[in-house]
Amino acid sequence: MRWLRRIIVALIVIIVIVLAIGWRLLAGSRPQANGTVAVQGISAPVTIARDGDGIPTITARNRRDLAWALGFVHGQERFFQMDLQRRVAAGELAALVGPKALPVDENHRQHRFRALAQRELALMTPRQRKFMDAYTAGVNAGLAHLSVRPWEYLLLGEKPKPWTDADTLLTIDAMSFDLNQDGDDRRDLNIARLRAVLPRPLVDFLLAPSPRWEAPMQGGSTSAVPLPDASVFDLRKAPVQQVALAQGAHAVALTDAADTGIGSNGFAVGGKLTGGAALLANDPHLSLRVPNIWYRAQLRYPDPADPSKMIDLNGVTLPGAPAMVIGSNGHIAWGFTNSEGDWMDWVRVIENPANPSQYKTPDGWTTLVKHDETIHVKGAPAVHMVVKDTIWGPIMAKAPDGTPLALAWTAQDPRAVNLNLMKLETATTVDQALALAPTIGIPPQNLVVADNAGNIGWSIAGSVIPIRAGIDASVPSDWSKPGTGWVGYATPAQDPRIVDPADARIWTANQRIVSGDALALIGDGGYDLGARAQQIRDDLAAHDHFIPRDMLDIQLDNRALFLARWQKLLLSVLAASHNTRLASLKPFVANWQARAATDSVGYRIVRMFRERVRENALAPFSARATAKWKDFTWPDPQAGEYAVWTMVTQKPAWLLDPQYGNWDALLTDSAEQVADELAKLPGPLADKTWGRYNTARIDNPLSVALPGFIARFFDMPHVGLPGDNNMPRVLHPAFGASMRMDVQPGNEAHAILEMPSGQSDNPLSPWFGKGFKAWVQGKPTPLLPGPAKYKLTLQPAH
Structure with a gap:
């Protein structure tokens, strides 16, 4: 027993020592917040x-000097995040974290963005290079001045590599992957697959937008696509062996929109609705x-046009870049949402039968360029791959008929990335900001601007907007004929704009915004259904005066207007059923609160019912594609709402899965599937709320490698979240509003800015997790920083 006690005591001592060492290392990797530091690279003191x-x-x-200091701060607080971003873009992540990242690297390395960054650097203006050089120097100085390297590197047993100017461009490229289908255009490929196994009129119907939910700012709703009759396609004559939905491929093929990364809102009202400056709201969802x-900051420096005045920027920065990305300068406020335009196209590569290394171009046969790429993998052998490049882009897939496909993507053009976003810092009017939009080198985004004179405007921000000719951009096309494919890029004069609309309201929510020539230029890369945009539009129309809190209330609107008709349909199904399993659902569905509330069981049931109906209705069509291509997914997770609702209301027997006797049977079976799924979960039905399903998982990417009792100190609390798709407050466990901002330029003292986690990822930081609770609760927090509690002075070293 004495030896056992000694062993236990020794173990306790060892544990205490290990914890003490870990605590000390964590504490040492926190940024320096007070004092004076002498540094090389700045011309004057910076506070x-x-x-x-x-x-x-x-x-x-x-x-x-400001760029240098921002780099210093980013390097001290966010270097590991920056490292991940550059590695994701370059396809170099596995070298840091191991084989699990290899699929990401293999996909992303095909674009060779590391090499592209060097070409982008060559196009930078001297002014931009000056800022980039200063920022890079600041990042590396900040990292070097940490007592201990960031804790993530201690956990991985690695040392951080210095930052470079090219890494800043890779940071922007990483956003292109986030915003453009991870750079592989699965949408268009899967449209082509559907067309290969189903008649074109049927595919057009299945993927048609829903006029009921569209909310453009210019032009009207699209015409309804007619229901194909039995002469086009008849499931009764061509039955398909079904795959079990609950356990099989259809549940994968019909991925819910929660997995698509869509949900950003940006809207504004003009001065006549505020009594002064215009008012902007922006909540990009990522x-x-x-x-x-994002990293919050206030940036102040003398105005180059009048040094007696200060440029005063408030908003969010992107660690890895020296710009204020979203914010206000007192004259204008600006924000972004993903445009969902069509910025990628598949090109059919016509190989030379006499020489497989050649392919056909408008100028004749050309030889493929092959690049030998090596992907280093931590703890495993390196992986070697060959990237085959064409004049349009890398070969990345095959068409349904086996033809090689090259991907043309705006992000692959070296002109697509620059630092012109920084010019917004000194713009003073909506017109000036919109004039900059076509020069800003970022993934093409909706830019919404408000100014202190009461004006509002919208445009597409992005420096590379392709002009197409002679192709159907929704599927792979042959560009080998002269005058086909991308035949140039839009000029600034062609950039679409909306300025000061008559009703003084602008709304963007990833929906189709324009029509006609403007729509032909932007294209369709997978617009949101429109229900969310419509709800924002109607919320704006319901009031004639706005303050920042009113805009926040719209951002937090979680009313389930889109699902209201599905709730009524489910009630009718339950009323007609004598199934005892379904009877228990009735009171919850009847009292569903009509919103995505964390304590609502009924909302969860209605949502599940719609999902199961959609899966069951589309299954026989999806099955034809999954039978040939195991990686097939529905082209647009939200596409199909129009088709499914049309089918369940008009009940065409020829489009019904043959396993069902009628459409009522499909609806009843869908409700029973919901009841069965919920019954398998532990606890009474009353406890199976939306919040129990929609629980926050806002975690550090490395916390999965830690024991649970330790990991929770590095993550945000796992609490239920209100909100869902097809409403302004889009929220899912690890996807949602990356920030919420509501601001009148010139009235920043009353502006709002919320973020879902704090400035630091170090749990020993005094500001770790600050803001999370307010973000969950929708409690307004100020845009402007509070009183200074810490002060660090950077002094030029002599």
Whole structure:
């Protein structure tokens, strides 16, 4: 027993020592917040004053020194996040974290963005290079001044590699993957697959937009696509062996929109609805993790046009870049949402029968360029791959008939990335900001701007907008004929704009915004259904005066208007059924609260019912594609709403899965599937709320490698979240509003900015997790930093 006690005591001592060492290392990797640091690379002193939430106010004598200081702060607080971003873009992640990242690297390496970044650098203006050089130097200085390298590297047993100018461009490229289908255009490929196994009129019907839910700002709704009759396609004459939906491929093929990364909102009202400056609201929705993708900051430096005045920027920065990405300068406020335009096309590569290494171009036969790429993998042998390049882009897939496909993507053009976003910092009017839009080198986005004179405007921000000719951009096409494919890029004069609409309201929510020539230019890369945009539009129309809190209320609107008709349909199904399993659902469905509330069981049931009906209705069509291509997924997760609702209301027998006797049987079976799924979960039905399903998983990417009792200290609390698809408050466990901003330029003192996690990912930081609770609750938090609690001065070294 004495030896046992000694062993136990020794183990306790060892554990305490290990915890103490871990605590000390964590503490050492926190940024320096107070004091004076002598540094090389700045021309004058710079102050970094942080408030209690860690939000810095960086004040410099010039923009170059400010870029250096912002780099210093990013390098101290967010270097690991920046490292992941550059590695994701370049296809170099496995070298840091191991084989699990290899599929990502193999996909992304095909684009060779590391090599592209060098070409992009060559196109940068001297002014942009000056800012990039300063920022890079600041990042590396900030990293070097940490007492201990960031804790993530300690866990991985790695040392961080210095930042470079090319890495800043890779950071922007990483956003292209996030915003453009991970750079592989599965949507168009899967449309082609559907067309290969189903008649074109049927595919057009199945993928048609829903006029009921569209909410464009220009032009009307699209015409309804007619229901194909039995002469086009008849399932009764061509039955398909079904795959079990609950366990099989259809559940994968018909992926829910929660997995698509769509949900951003950007809207504005003009001065006549505020009594002064215009008012902007923006809540870009992205993957949520610790730390948050954005880093809050106030940036101050003398106005180059009048040094007696200060440029005062408030908003969010992107660690890895020296710009204020979204924010306000007192004259204008600006924000972004994903445009969902068509920025990628598949090109059919016509091989030379006499020489497989050649392919056909408008100028004749050309030889494929082959690049030998090596992907280093931590703890495993390196992987070698060959990237075959064409004049349009890399060969990445095959058409349904086996023809090689090259991907043309705007992000592959070296002109697609630059630092012109920084020019918004000194713009003073909506017109000036919109004039900059076609020069800004970012993934093409909806840009919404409000100014202090009461004006509002919208345009597409992006420096590479292709002009197409002679092709159907929704499927792979042959570009080998002269005058086909991308025949040039749009000029600034062609950039679509909306300025000061008559009703003084602008709304964007990833929906189709324009029609006609403007729509032909932007294309359709998978627009949102429109129900969310429609709800925002109607919320704006319901009021004639706005303050920032009113805009936040719209961002937090979780009313389930879109599902209302599905709730009524489910009630009718339950009323007609004598199934005792379904009877228990009735009171919850009847009292569903008509919103995605965390305590609502009924909302969860209605949502599940729609999903099962959609899966069951589309299954016989999806099955034809999955039988040939195991990786097939429905081209647009939200596409099909129009077709499914049309079928369940008009009940065409020729489009019904033959396993059902009639459409009522399909609806009843869908409800029974919901009841069965819920019955398999532990606990009473009353406990199976939406919040129990929609629970936050805003975690550090490395916490999965830690024991659960330790990991929870590195993650945000796992709490139920209100909101869902097809309403302004889109929220899922690891996807949602990456920030919410509501601001009148010139009235920043009353502006709002919320974020889902704090400034730091170090759990020992005093500002770790600050803001999360307010973000969950929708409690307004100020845009401007609070009183300074910490002050660091950067002093030029002599």
